Amino acid sequence: SFFGLVSQGAEIDIVLDGQESRKTAELKLEDGRKERLPLYYDGETVSGKVNILVKKSGTKLEHQGIKIEFVGQIDLYFDRGNRHEFVSMVRELARPGILTQGVCYGFEFVNVEKPYESYSGANVRLRYYLRVTVVKRLSDLVKEQDICVHTLAQYPDLNSSIKMEVGIEDCLHIEFEYNKSKYHLKDVIVGKIFFLLVRIKIRHMEVQIIRRELAGSGPAALNESETLAKFEIMDGAPVRGESIPIRLFLSGYDLTPSMRDVNKKFSVKYYLNLVLVDEEERRYFKQQEITLFRRAEKRRRPIANSYIEQAIFHHRTAQFGQQQQPTTRAQQQQSQATPPLTTPEDAAAAAISPGRHGDANNSAADSPELESGSTHVSPALPAARSAPGIKDVLGEDDDDNY
């Protein structure tokens, strides 16, 4: 009998099973705030209870049915209304009827698939949530509860180092090496920079971690780069023959696993950017893509929660495609899909780009990018840059911003 009533007559509350003991993870919301959400894995059952409280005792809440959905969806921010649901499951909680008092329904989405990791980025978001709907004649009552999903990956069998000689002819030749090409989120990047020729006056050198998010596809695709870390590794002018070590601990930074063409909607890639700055503020840089993955945490005690154990068994590893069985077939696929690193591709990707800048605060000088002369992969290991699902990145033109 009232129009525009704020209190819609009922309060809906979703309580997940085991919430007290379940691990949580932080996710950024659309407005920038961070929220702590319960953490689930692929294959894990999502179950709990829905409490519906009628606000004023004595009032009757007439409804056309109550249902709960488990949804996994990708939102492209710049394309309002572009919401793609890749997981959608419904459970009917109640047939049409009348509620006069509080009521509690249990729900269980058994071993529900969660193929991708939750991601909250600049132009795209991937989220999983439960949605309770009390269908009514005029407007439904809706309550959502987000959860966070992490995808776990096995440590890759093949993880070759990255070693490359780059430079500017006659002015600067360096050889950089990173100990691996795939790092887990709590890993350490161990590397070194070796100076072969130094005819410019270098003032300092740093390593940056850059995240590049590619949302959408075709002409409307949006590319967003963010520098997540800047880590100075050298202060002062090096000469030929000097070797500068790198040891960069990743656990200190807010990183996600690399994501490749998630549901054909978006990708998240990570790059190490080596930057040398000379006395006149000119910046020389070389970007190199690395793959980040989330490793299952090592447990010292036996796993108490059998759900998590089941989840690891059933998970889909986005990056490395390793099924629990048959392992031999997966490994064969991996070696067949591995093209070797080659010099011409590198040269194409690393051509000098004069007049562009690696950093916004430099306007006076140019930023020549370093050309590669030759490319080395550590001996005895084939170049394992690809696994099923990862395309070789060397031929792509990543350098639109630099």
Added chain:
Amino acid sequence: MSTSTQSAASIQRLQHKRQTLEDAYSPPANFLEIDVCNPETHGVNKDRYTDYEVRMRTNLPVFRLKESSVRRRYSEFEWLRGELERDSKIVVPKLPGKALRLQLPFRGGGDGRFDDEFIEERRRGLEDFINKVAGHPLAQNEKCLHMFLQEQTVDRGYVPGKVRTT
């Protein structure tokens, strides 16, 4: 968590070649010093002009002479800047001001553009300019820069081109 279970070997420095003593203690390969100094005003009254000594010492192989000294005036710096803007792909730094106002007659006080203070400021600006430019790997490719620094006179009718083949 993970770092405590990581062995020391997994985060140890990578093997590297030891630097030879020769490499460590030789003069660095990036030696390049350019001074703009000794301003001199030539001529009398209306036809006066000031030029500066541009003295260069370097061990960069791209420069033909390891030491050179030439005299250059402001308009020749302007010429160099124009050539580089047109031919090289670099963002060329700015020159010190042209002082157009000071060239008008009856500008009160001092000698106008032959004022000691003005010349000193200009000298500093030209020194900054030429050091920035000469140290740029892409500018080092341009014939105009080499002519400016190492030839006694600037031949404005030269054929523009590159010094290195890359």
